[in-house]
Each structure stands twice: as structure tokens, then as C-alpha cells.
Amino acid sequence: MVWGTRSLFMSFVSLLSVSAIPINTEIDNALAVIRSEQAAKAPALRIQAIGASIVWGQGSAYGDGFRRAMRSALVAEGRQVNMVGSKKCGQMGDNECDGYPGLRINEIRNQTGVKTALKQKPNVVLVLAGTNDALQGHDANAMANDIYNFINYILSIATNSVVIVSTLPPNGNKKAEAVIKAYNTLLPDVVEILRGDLKKPVFMVDNHSSWWSMADMQSDGTHPNNNGYVKMARVFYDGIHNVASWISTPAQSNLPAMGPSDPKSIGPAPALPQQP
Ligand SMILES: *[C@@H]1O[C@H](CO)[C@@H](O)[C@H](O)[C@H]1NC(C)=O
Ligand SMILES: CC(=O)N[C@H]1CO[C@H](CO)[C@@H](O)[C@@H]1O
Numbered sequence: 709m710v711w712g713t714r715s716l717f718m719s720f721v722s723l724l725s726v727s728a729i730p731i732n733t734e735i736d737n738a739l740a741v742i743r744s745e746q747a748a749k750a751p752a753l754r755i756q757a758i759g760a761s762i763v764w765g766q767g768s769a770y771g772d773g774f775r776r777a778m779r780s781a782l783v784a785e786g787r788q789v790n791m792v793g794s795k796k797c798g799q800m801g802d803n804e805c806d807g808y809p810g811l812r813i814n815e816i817r818n819q820t821g822v823k824t825a826l827k828q829k830p831n832v833v834l835v836l837a838g839t840n841d842a843l844q845g846h847d848a849n850a851m852a853n854d855i856y857n858f859i860n861y862i863l864s865i866a867t868n869s870v871v872i873v874s875t876l877p878p879n880g881n882k883k884a885e886a887v888i889k890a891y892n893t894l895l896p897d898v899v900e901i902l903r904g905d906l907k908k909p910v911f912m913v914d915n916h917s918s919w920w921s922m923a924d925m926q927s928d929g930t931h932p933n934n935n936g937y938v939k940m941a942r943v944f945y946d947g948i949h950n951v952a953s954w955i956s957t958p959a960q961s962n963l964p965a966m967g968p969s970d971p972k973s974i975g976p977a978p979a980l981p982q983q984p
Contacts, residue, residue: 753955755779755948756791756826756832757836758836758862762932765805769978775805777942778942792825794820813838831868871911877932942982
């Protein structure tokens with residue numbers, strides 16, 4: 709498939725429906741009250757985060773990446789959250805994830821662990837993958853194709869899940885950054901076909917917005933620093949809220965509604981920053 713023909717239309721639609729709207733602290737506080745009222749009634753969240761080293765949390769505090777701050781914010785407002793995944797990623801209590809450092813989109817898709825965890829029927833799947841494709845000089849159009857196929861694969865197994873797919877964060881390697889920007893521009897098209905045409909519950913969040921800069925990245929130019937990881941936590945947290953009406957009660961399984969809480973030894977979870 710050749711991607712890109714509908715991007716202009718879709719960036720409008722997807723940003724409208726998925727992007728966050730916090731304008732100032734007052735509004736955000738009001739939003740927090742509404743969110744905690746809704747949280748009590750909302751379905752438990754069974755979240756699977758899938759990707760490469762950024763999802764795994766490389767170079768982050770306690771190895772928890774964006775996942776701990778995101779989960780803690782959801783739990784703090786009364787949501788039940790159980791993170792699922794085939795790997796243990798970081799020192800947080802509920803640390804399951806499917807982050808595979810160094811792997812490209814198709815390699816991640818091929819991991820047996822990804823499939824095993826998808827069979828636990830998450831109702832929210834977060835996907836951030838493709839940085840390694842870009843670093844290895846792959847073509848943005850092929851990456852768009854790969855993520856399209858990957859999302860279809862995810863929904864063929866986690867049949868009652870929503871998928872929140874992220875753009876790729878900025879990269880210090882110029883060639884990789886060019887591919888990343890091209891891929892980020894095609895991603896709304898992928899989402900438009902999946903949700904608009906095929907009526908699948910697929911949404912996009914943006915981790916390469918004007919809120920982001922290389923100051924959010926480690927010196928390797930590829931992984932967020934702690935500042936970047938909490939921004940990412942905010943972006944996914946808002947993404948989950950913005951698609952709340954699409955999230956259904958998790959399918960029956962022997963999994964508890966809540967995953968284990970964090971060990972005291974790692975201190976309180978970082979608070980989520982405001983998006984401008
Ligand atoms: C993924 O698995 C398929 C089917 O076994 C195989 O054809 C393909 O080459 C694999 N891709 C990668 C990148 O490992
Ligand atoms: C898909 C998307 O919204 N991409 C945006 C990511 O952020 C850059 C700026 O850093 C925008 O130019 C892209 O449009």
C-alpha cells in the first residue's frame with residue numbers, strides 16, 4: 709500500500725479526537741475531578757505496552773520508562789489497572805511489558821511473547837515501534853505498511869481491545885530523524901484507514917509534537933531521559949482518557965483487575981507534567 713494520500717485530512721481528525729486539551733491548571737484540576745468520578749464506574753484497564761527499548765524503559769529511573777508514571781496516575785484517580793506482557797520491565801510492581809530493545813516493527817510482531825500476552829485479552833494496547841527501523845535506514849512507507857499489518861494482527865488476537873499507536877519521538881541521528889518524520893506524517897493515514905474505513909478501534913497519540921525536543925532525549929539521541937519518559941506517560945495517559953468510551957470491560961480470565969503495587973523502596977512515582 710502507498711501511504712500518505714489522506715494524511716492532511718486525517719491529521720485533523722485524529723488530533724481532534726485524540727490530542728489532549730489541558731489549557732491551564734484550573735481546567736486540569738476540574739478535569740481531574742470529573743476523571744475520578746468516571747474512574748469509579750469505568751472498566752478495569754488491562755494494558756499491554758508493545759515496542760522496543762523505549763517501551764522497555766532503557767535508561768529510565770528504575771527501568772520503568774513511561775509505564776510507571778502513567779499507571780500510577782490512572783490508579784491514583786481510582787482506576788483498576790493490570791499491566792500485562794511477557795517480560796518484566798523495570799522495578800515497578802506491575803511491570804509486565806513487551807519491550808524488545810533493538811527490534812524493528814516486524815521483529816517485534818514475530819515475538820512469541822507478544823502473542824502470548826495478547827491472548828490475555830488486554831483492553832488497551834499501546835504501541836510505540838519503529839525507531840529501530842528508522843535507525844537501520846528502513847523506508848517510512850514500508851514502516852507504515854508494517855505497523856498497519858501489526859495493528860491488524862494485534863486486533864485479531866486481542867479482539868476486544870483498543871489500540872493506541874504513537875508517533876516516534878525525535879531522534880538525534882539526522883538520517884533516522886528524517887525517516888521518523890516521514891513515518892509520523894504517514895501514521896494518521898494508517899489510523900484513518902483502520903478506524904475510518906475498517907471501523908477498528910485504533911487511535912494515535914503524538915510523541916513528536918512541539919512539546920518535545922532533543923532536551924527530552926538522552927545523549928544517545930534515541931531514548932527519552934526521565935523528563936521525556938514522563939512526557940510520554942502524560943501523552944499515553946491522555947490518550948487512554950480520550951478513548952475511554954471505546955474501552956470495554958476486559959474479557960474474563962484468571963487475571964486480577966489490579967496488578968501488584970510498587971515496592972516502597974523505589975519511592976513515589978513521578979507526577980505527570982502538563983502538556984502546554
Ligand atoms: C516474521 O515471521 C514470518 C513468518 O514466519 C517470516 O516470514 C518473516 O520473515 C519474519 N520477519 C522477521 C522480520 O523476522
Ligand atoms: C503525526 C504528527 O502529528 N506529527 C507531528 C509531530 O511533531 C512534529 C513537530 O515536531 C510535527 O511537524 C508533526 O506534524
